[in-house]
Amino acid sequence: MDVAAMHANLKGVASGMTSTGHVHDFEGLFRDDGPGLWRSLYAYVGGRRDIADEAVAEAFARAIAYRRGIRDPLAWIYRTAFRIAAEEMRRGAPRPVDPDPTAEPPELGELLHALRQLSPNQRAAIVLRFEEGMSVEEIARRMGIVAPTVRVHIHRGRKRLRELLRAEEVDDA
Numbered sequence: 001m002d003v004a005a006m007h008a009n010l011k012g013v014a015s016g017m018t019s020t021g022h023v024h025d026f027e028g029l030f031r032d033d034g035p036g037l038w039r040s041l042y043a044y045v046g047g048r049r050d051i052a053d054e055a056v057a058e059a060f061a062r063a064i065a066y067r068r069g070i071r072d073p074l075a076w077i078y079r080t081a082f083r084i085a086a087e088e089m090r091r092g093a094p095r096p097v098d099p100d101p102t103a104e105p106p107e108l109g110e111l112l113h114a115l116r117q118l119s120p121n122q123r124a125a126i127v128l129r130f131e132e133g134m135s136v137e138e139i140a141r142r143m144g145i146v147a148p149t150v151r152v153h154i155h156r157g158r159k160r161l162r163e164l165l166r167a168e169e170v171d172d173a
Contacts, residue, residue, distance in 0.1 A: 024070065034056060040078075043112065043115060043123075044120075046116040048089075051088045055082075055085040059078075075141050075142045114161050115161070128142065136151055
């Protein structure tokens with residue numbers, strides 16, 4: 001299911017009552033936080049639009065299906081989407097055959113290539129911190145880990161990115 005189809009489905013199930021009596025506004029979450037989630041996933045999967053689209057759509061679909069057991073829907077959706085994307089990458093999902101006419105500039109391609117060299121947790125923490133501008137505490141909540149661990153992932157990820165990007169600059173000379 002693609003993102004547009006997911007949005008259409010959300011119109012029909014815009015909110016869901018939980019077992020605790022809370023109502024989750026999935027349509028509002030999709031509208032307000034979906035684009036940021038997609039950008040984060042896009043960077044996380046190294047520029048794979050197909051995987052980012054699928055992970056966002058599937059995470060929202062699962063959230064709607066499991067709405068009764070979800071206390072913090074945004075954090076749940078982020079964790080689920082990142083797990084879906086990671087699984088797709090592990091399975092080695094094939095790249096789309098048609099080249100994307102809106103392909104990113106070469107500099108972005110180099111950065112995405114370097115991001116793929118990081119561990120999944122480092123990549124997620126870096127993207128959420130520097131692409132989405134989230135605080136360490138918010139990243140911890142969305143990733144389901146503690147703030148000190150997020151700080152370690154960010155520190156190690158930035159150090160590795162500096163090494164990788166500097167090495168690419170030297171190779172180009």
